[in-house]
Amino acid sequence: MSKAVAAYDPAVDAPAHHHPIFDYDSGPPVDRGKFAIWLFLATEIMFFTGLIGTYLVLRTGAPSWPNPAERLAVDITAFNTFVLIVSSWTVVRALMAIQKGDQGGLVKWLGLSILLGAFFVGVQAYEYLELIKHGALPNQDLFWSTFYSMTGFHGLHVIVGVIWLIVLWIGAVRGKFSAENCVAIELGGLYWHFVDLVWVLLFTLVYLM
Amino acid sequence: MAEAHFNANKIFITLFILTAVEVAWGSLVPYEMKPALWGGLLIFAFWKGILIFQYFMHMKFEGWIVKCLIAPTPILILIVYFALLPDVALNDDTLYQVGDQLDPENGEVVEIGKGSRNLVLHAGSEEDGGH
Numbered sequence: 544m545s546k547a548v549a550a551y552d553p554a555v556d557a558p559a560h561h562h563p564i565f566d567y568d569s570g571p572p573v574d575r576g577k578f579a580i581w582l583f584l585a586t587e588i589m590f591f592t593g594l595i596g597t598y599l600v601l602r603t604g605a606p607s608w609p610n611p612a613e614r615l616a617v618d619i620t621a622f623n624t625f626v627l628i629v630s631s632w633t634v635v636r637a638l639m640a641i642q643k644g645d646q647g648g649l650v651k652w653l654g655l656s657i658l659l660g661a662f663f664v665g666v667q668a669y670e671y672l673e674l675i676k677h678g679a680l681p682n683q684d685l686f687w688s689t690f691y692s693m694t695g696f697h698g699l700h701v702i703v704g705v706i707w708l709i710v711l712w713i714g715a716v717r718g719k720f721s722a723e724n725c726v727a728i729e730l731g732g733l734y735w736h737f738v739d740l741v742w743v744l745l746f747t748l749v750y751l752m
Numbered sequence: 753m754a755e756a757h758f759n760a761n762k763i764f765i766t767l768f769i770l771t772a773v774e775v776a777w778g779s780l781v782p783y784e785m786k787p788a789l790w791g792g793l794l795i796f797a798f799w800k801g802i803l804i805f806q807y808f809m810h811m812k813f814e815g816w817i818v819k820c821l822i823a824p825t826p827i828l829i830l831i832v833y834f835a836l837l838p839d840v841a842l843n844d845d846t847l848y849q850v851g852d853q854l855d856p857e858n859g860e861v862v863e864i865g866k867g868s869r870n871l872v873l874h875a876g877s878e879e880d881g882g883h
Binding site for chain 1: 760761763764767768771774775777778779783789790793794796797800801804805808809810815817818821822824825828829832833836839840849851864
């Protein structure tokens with residue numbers, strides 16, 4: 544028996560777990576959640592690009608286009624736009640609060656954001672009901688079909704955003720977040736700001752132009 | 753996480769003022785003056801969008817990975833809109849205008865302004881009557 548074979552010790556030379564252990568992270572140098580949410584937002588941007596592009600083609604191709612101010616309640620929607628901008632600011636305040644370790648502030652600002660988001664959806668639902676009551680249905684003409692498509696898809700995104708904020712708020716009430724563990728708040732906030740950003744463009748295109 | 757050092761209140765007030773000015777612009781500039789109306793509105797909308805994107809979404813404070821992740825999007829948007837440009841610019845040369853409808857009874861195209869909308873409404877009312 545050679546010396547090498549005699550020195551063979553299975554416990555040392557062939558351990559059960561012999562995966563290599565690296566001293567570096569093989570993932571991208573950014574939080575995985577943030578990486579995922581930005582990828583998702585990129586697809587969302589392209590989704591709304593398609594909607595807005597279709598709107599522009601249909602609008603410029605139509606022989607005439609009604610003045611939106613004659614068909615829509617611009618003043619009410621302008622107020623609703625203010626509401627959404629305020630909600631974006633309150634989400635920023637919520638993130639700032641938890642980054643300082645202020646859990647009470649997080650609960651307060653997230654709660655306010657949820658109320659503002661729900662108010663926005665409520666006003667939009669009211670607007671739809673009033674329009675439908677007056678016979679403004681999506682199949683009436685191009686103006687209404689594009690109006691309902693764009694604002695409807697945005698409204699669905701706001702509803703998803705409100706649900707997301709509610710989930711975060713429940714976590715905040717239970718004390719799940721801290722200054723060191725607040726990425727989830729940042730990710731929810733990113734989605735909410737994106738919804739706000741899209742509305743800024745849609746409000747201009749659909750209601751003012 | 754990106755450390756964002758900015759005055760959120762200042763950005764918020766700027767957004768608030770820009771929205772007010774934008775709404776005033778949309779109300780005061782006559783609808784017929786489209787270059788002025790559209791130009792002004794788009795400037796305000798993009799200004800606000802950039803503020804939200806840069807500050808509220810922290811893009812200004814992100815590292816190169818996140819910036820690279822989102823960088824293809826504006827390029828793709830430009831490609832989409834350039835691809836759509838012929839439909840916008842050459843719509844005088846298209847065979848049928850947006851809004852023309854096919855009459856299902858005789859297979860002829862009814863032009864917009866010559867009853868195409870009535871055709872749709874008529875078809876709808878017939879369906880309603882049938883139920």
